[in-house]
Amino acid sequence: MPRPLRYAVVLAGGSGSRFWPRSRVRMPKQLLPIVSARTMLQDTVARVAPIVPRKRIRVVTARDHARAVRAQLPALGRRQVLVEPEGRNTAAAIALATLDLMRDRDDAVIAVLPADHAIDDGPRFRADLRLALDVAERTDALVTLGLRPTRPETGYGYIRPGGAVRGTSGRVAWVEAFIEKPAPRRAAALLARGRVLWNSGIFAWRASAILGALRAHLPALVAALERALDRRDPAALAAAYRRLRPVSIDTGVLERAARVAVVRARFAWADVGSWAALEGFWRTGSNGHNAIRGRALPIDSRGCVVDSPRRLIALVGVDDLVVVDSPDALLVCHKDRAQDVRLVVHELRRRGLERYL
Amino acid sequence: MPRPLRYAVVLAGGSGSRFWPRSRVRMPKQLLPIVSARTMLQDTVARVAPIVPRKRIRVVTARDHARAVRAQLPALGRRQVLVEPEGRNTAAAIALATLDLMRDRDDAVIAVLPADHAIDDGPRFRADLRLALDVAERTDALVTLGLRPTRPETGYGYIRPGGAVRGTSGRVAWVEAFIEKPAPRRAAALLARGRVLWNSGIFAWRASAILGALRAHLPALVAALERALDRRDPAALAAAYRRLRPVSIDTGVLERAARVAVVRARFAWADVGSWAALEGFWRTGSNGHNAIRGRALPIDSRGCVVDSPRRLIALVGVDDLVVVDSPDALLVCHKDRAQDVRLVVHELRRRGLERYL
Numbered sequence: 001m002p003r004p005l006r007y008a009v010v011l012a013g014g015s016g017s018r019f020w021p022r023s024r025v026r027m028p029k030q031l032l033p034i035v036s037a038r039t040m041l042q043d044t045v046a047r048v049a050p051i052v053p054r055k056r057i058r059v060v061t062a063r064d065h066a067r068a069v070r071a072q073l074p075a076l077g078r079r080q081v082l083v084e085p086e087g088r089n090t091a092a093a094i095a096l097a098t099l100d101l102m103r104d105r106d107d108a109v110i111a112v113l114p115a116d117h118a119i120d121d122g123p124r125f126r127a128d129l130r131l132a133l134d135v136a137e138r139t140d141a142l143v144t145l146g147l148r149p150t151r152p153e154t155g156y157g158y159i160r161p162g163g164a165v166r167g168t169s170g171r172v173a174w175v176e177a178f179i180e181k182p183a184p185r186r187a188a189a190l191l192a193r194g195r196v197l198w199n200s201g202i203f204a205w206r207a208s209a210i211l212g213a214l215r216a217h218l219p220a221l222v223a224a225l226e227r228a229l230d231r232r233d234p235a236a237l238a239a240a241y242r243r244l245r246p247v248s249i250d251t252g253v254l255e256r257a258a259r260v261a262v263v264r265a266r267f268a269w270a271d272v273g274s275w276a277a278l279e280g281f282w283r284t285g286s287n288g289h290n291a292i293r294g295r296a297l298p299i300d301s302r303g304c305v306v307d308s309p310r311r312l313i314a315l316v317g318v319d320d321l322v323v324v325d326s327p328d329a330l331l332v333c334h335k336d337r338a339q340d341v342r343l344v345v346h347e348l349r350r351r352g353l354e355r356y357l
Numbered sequence: 358m359p360r361p362l363r364y365a366v367v368l369a370g371g372s373g374s375r376f377w378p379r380s381r382v383r384m385p386k387q388l389l390p391i392v393s394a395r396t397m398l399q400d401t402v403a404r405v406a407p408i409v410p411r412k413r414i415r416v417v418t419a420r421d422h423a424r425a426v427r428a429q430l431p432a433l434g435r436r437q438v439l440v441e442p443e444g445r446n447t448a449a450a451i452a453l454a455t456l457d458l459m460r461d462r463d464d465a466v467i468a469v470l471p472a473d474h475a476i477d478d479g480p481r482f483r484a485d486l487r488l489a490l491d492v493a494e495r496t497d498a499l500v501t502l503g504l505r506p507t508r509p510e511t512g513y514g515y516i517r518p519g520g521a522v523r524g525t526s527g528r529v530a531w532v533e534a535f536i537e538k539p540a541p542r543r544a545a546a547l548l549a550r551g552r553v554l555w556n557s558g559i560f561a562w563r564a565s566a567i568l569g570a571l572r573a574h575l576p577a578l579v580a581a582l583e584r585a586l587d588r589r590d591p592a593a594l595a596a597a598y599r600r601l602r603p604v605s606i607d608t609g610v611l612e613r614a615a616r617v618a619v620v621r622a623r624f625a626w627a628d629v630g631s632w633a634a635l636e637g638f639w640r641t642g643s644n645g646h647n648a649i650r651g652r653a654l655p656i657d658s659r660g661c662v663v664d665s666p667r668r669l670i671a672l673v674g675v676d677d678l679v680v681v682d683s684p685d686a687l688l689v690c691h692k693d694r695a696q697d698v699r700l701v702v703h704e705l706r707r708r709g710l711e712r713y714l
Contacts (some may be wrong), residue, residue: 021671085575299700312686312713314378314701315692321675323687328667330682332689337674343656356669 004206006133008052009097012041012061012069012115013087017345018274018338021329022307024307025357031068032114035272035281039072041115048113051126057277058082058101059115060093074104085238089246090201091253095214095225102207109137110210112203118270118281128265132204135172136164142213142254143172143204146197146262147269155273155339157199157250159262175260178250197262199250200269213257218247274338275322275331279305290315294325298302305335329356361464361563363490365409366454369398369418369426369472370444374702375631375695378686381662382714387472388425392629396429397564398472403684405470408483415458416440416472417450442595447558447602450611452571452582459564466494467567470561471628475638478624485622489561492522492529492618499570499611500561501532503554503619504626509544512630512696514556514607516619532617535607554619556607557626571600575604631695632679634687636662647672651682662692686713 012030015306019029031041038046043244045057059081061069066083070076095111101108119125132143146159162176178199182190190196203210214222221244254260270277275344281290282305290298294308301315308325313324320335333341348356369387376386387397396401400460402414416428416438423440427433439454451469458465468486476482489500503516520531535556539547547553561568571579578601585597611617627634639648639662647655651665658672665682674682677692704714 021669182511201670297701297704299697300694308687311684312378312710314686314690314698316688316690316697316701318678318689318691321398321689323689325687327668329671330665330680330687331671331673331677332675332680333671333673334675337657340656340673344654344673347656352668 004109004137005105006052006111007056007057007058007101007105007108007207008048008111008113009094009101009115010041010044010057010115011090011093012044012058012065013084013093014114014116015062015064015087016116017342020345021326021331021356022324026064027068028065028116029272030067031072033263034278035118040118040272041069042072044113044115044117045073045076047119047122047125048111048129050122052111052131055080058097060084060097062087072090081336084236085241087246088241088244090249091214091218091247092221092225092241092244094210094249095218095222096229098211098214099222099225099229102211102305106208108207109133110203110205110207112205112348114201114271116272117200117202118272119267120281121267122316123222125267128263128267129202129204131168131171132202132263135168135263136204136206136209138167139165139259139261140206141165141174141259142208142209143261143263144175144254145200145202145204145265147200147265147267149191149196149198152184152191153189153198154181154184156271158166158190158196159179159199160196161262161264163262170264172261172263174260175254198263198269200265201250201271202265203249206217210253213253217253221245221247221252266330274341275305275307275324275333276335276338278307281333282307296323303335361466361494362413362462363409363468364413364415364458364465365405365468365470366451366458366464366487367398367401367405367414367416367470367472368445368447368450369416369422370441370450371471371473372419372421372444372700373473376681377698377702378688378713379681383421384425385422385473386629388422388429391635392475397475397629401431401470401472401474402430402433404476404479404482405468405486406492407479408487409468412437415454417441417454417685419444442591442598444603445598445601447606448571448575448604449578449582449598449601451567451606452575452579453586454565455568455571456579456582456586459568463565465564466490467560467562467564469562471558472555472557473684474627475627475634476624476631477638482622482624485620485624486559486561488525488528489559489620492525492620493561493563493566495524496522496616496618497563497566498522498531498616498618499566499614500529500618500620501560501611502557502561502622504622504624505553505556506548506553509541509548510555511538511541511544513628514538517549517553518619518621522618527621529618529620532611532619535612547635552634554621555626557622558607558628559622560606567610574610574613578602578604578609631698632664632690633679633692633695634663635664639664653680660692 157178160177161173165172228236289302290304296306298315303320322333324331515536517534518530582652586596646659647661653663655672660677678688
């Protein structure tokens with residue numbers, strides 16, 4: 001039997017509002033050069049391309065962003081960009097891509113990569129992902145990549161690893177339990193005990209394994225998508241999506257599946273959830289006290305995150321601020337409140353200031 | 358003997374750097390609409406015009422700003438704008454204007470008005486100024502307007518009033534002492550004791566009285582200006598100015614003069630020394646917690662001063678910030694550090710970023 005082919009499915013459907021004013025309704029963060037000079041989507045594809053040939057990469061995105069995705073990835077063929085009529089969280093996106101892939105190859109092994117993660121060590125990432133794909137291929141398990149926590153983060157889910165998967169030198173463990181995003185005190189306790197891992201949301205599995213798990217735990221979702229795809233009618237798919245309940249692959253499948261393994265990954269990783277998370281990625285200013293991209297002049301200021309591609313931003317006597325400039329709007333936010341940038345978006349919508357969305 | 362004519366001399370020579378990025382080298386604060394929809398210079402002239410006919414108003418400004426001054430005050434004749442070759446503080450500006458006026462009228466009574474003060478009650482201001490002019494005319498004293506302190510301000514000079522000037526119902530007192538800008542503890546003590554007044558820098562005096570005092574206390578300055586004016590040669594005036602030592606009328610003359618009186622003025626006044634001083638002048642935002650001019654969306658933010666004529670500024674979870682937007686540069690400054698905005702200007706100059714000055 002020939003070795004199964006490896007595919008990558010890039011999830012680029014997010015519509016995050018936490019990067020306003022840089023991100024907008026039509027331009028979510030994965031389509032923006034937030035971490036590096038390339039967009040996060042371009043970085044994600046480039047990062048996996050050395051181990052998955054481009055023609056076996058698929059990108060799943062929402063209708064509103066399909067044009068931008070194609071423009072940013074001109075090397076991908078038309079069929080490689082899968083367009084969801086609207087966002088319904090990761091379970092639907094993964095099911096759609098899996099069903100689509102299995103028409104070509106029912107023995108595919110798939111790496112699932114969110115397009116909005118920052119990873120700063122490509123070779124180490126690929127080594128870990130390769131290990132995950134190997135384990136997925138060999139054991140039929142659903143494999144997730146886990147990261148060692150470095151702070152009591154309340155924005156991530158955690159994984160408690162159990163016994164080692166044989167033949168991995170302890171690098172891969174069977175998952176004993178998933179732990180939902182914890183409250184601050186619990187997050188601190190988890191960090192202190194040191195046994196758990198962050199759930200990265202990066203996965204590897206056989207197409208048959210994830211489809212079996214989807215059928216077992218979300219049968220209505222799979223059935224609805226299969227019926228719609230059989231009709232080869234965009235309107236049918238749109239109608240199916242409209243009725244789908246949004247559910248993540250984690251809560252919908254992984255937390256209920258029997259054979260889930262976790263790779264103890266070693267690359268530096270961040271789910272870039274807010275401007276504050278970028279502090280470690282941007283070069284710091286001349287005095288080293290602030291994370292600055294673009295033009296800024298900090299005076300007696302520390303711990304600030306500044307993004308201003310065009311205009312000069314002068315800071316005087318301020319600490320721990322996020323300042324982001326854009327042509328028509330500017331954000332000044334306390335770094336501890338970076339998650340609440342979405343409140344701006346809500347408020348703009350409430351006031352009918354759609355031009356800023 | 359006919360009643361002496363009243364003149365107003367508006368001092369518009371400042372080159373303040375504390376209103377960057379709105380103020381620039383060629384556009385100091387008095388030429389900007391910082392407090393109201395008119396520029397501070399226009400406000401100053403409009404405020405005094407009901408009691409001093411426009412043709413008897415003089416504006417003293419620096420060469421760099423003469424064109425803008427004339428453009429903002431088209432009703433003033435060419436000779437009404439007196440151009441100093443360069444700024445040498447208030448004693449020189451007042452001496453120049455006085456010498457110029459005395460060619461026309463040696464019995465003039467002059468009101469001296471800085472162009473960069475904010476005063477929110479025109480009628481009360483004019484009543485107090487009229488009283489000062491009356492006392493100056495009647496007593497030959499140098500009269501200053503004093504304001505009741507409302508906070509332990511360290512940025513103003515103080516005046517200790519002594520005995521009442523006769524016939525003023527206690528509204529005007531002889532000055533017992535001038536107190537230089539105090540340290541914070543002394544400012545608090547001055548405020549607590551309650552007897553002192555802020556020195557507004559608004560004056561009234563006979564032309565002959567101030568010229569006599571200038572001759573007595575700054576004889577070299579007066580002599581140099583007289584020689585230059587006699588030659589009617591701009592180059593001679595420029596050469597004279599180059600050699601002048603900058604000195605304020607307060608330290609150069611008033612603190613040493615014998616007969617100085619102070620009016621207990623009753624209008625609301627602010628020497629608009631920094632962005633923070635504008636808090637009381639701008640309408641507050643919809644929730645009343647921030648002073649906003651232009652477009653801003655404050656969320657969980659208090660005590661901020663925001664000036665953004667064009668772009669939307671969103672604030673999230675920040676307190677006591679000054680945020681000022683301009684086409685090419687933006688300021689984010691802690692309100693307590695508003696005086697230090699000039700550090701930005703110094704730093705820009707040091708780095709050769711002249712385009713932002």
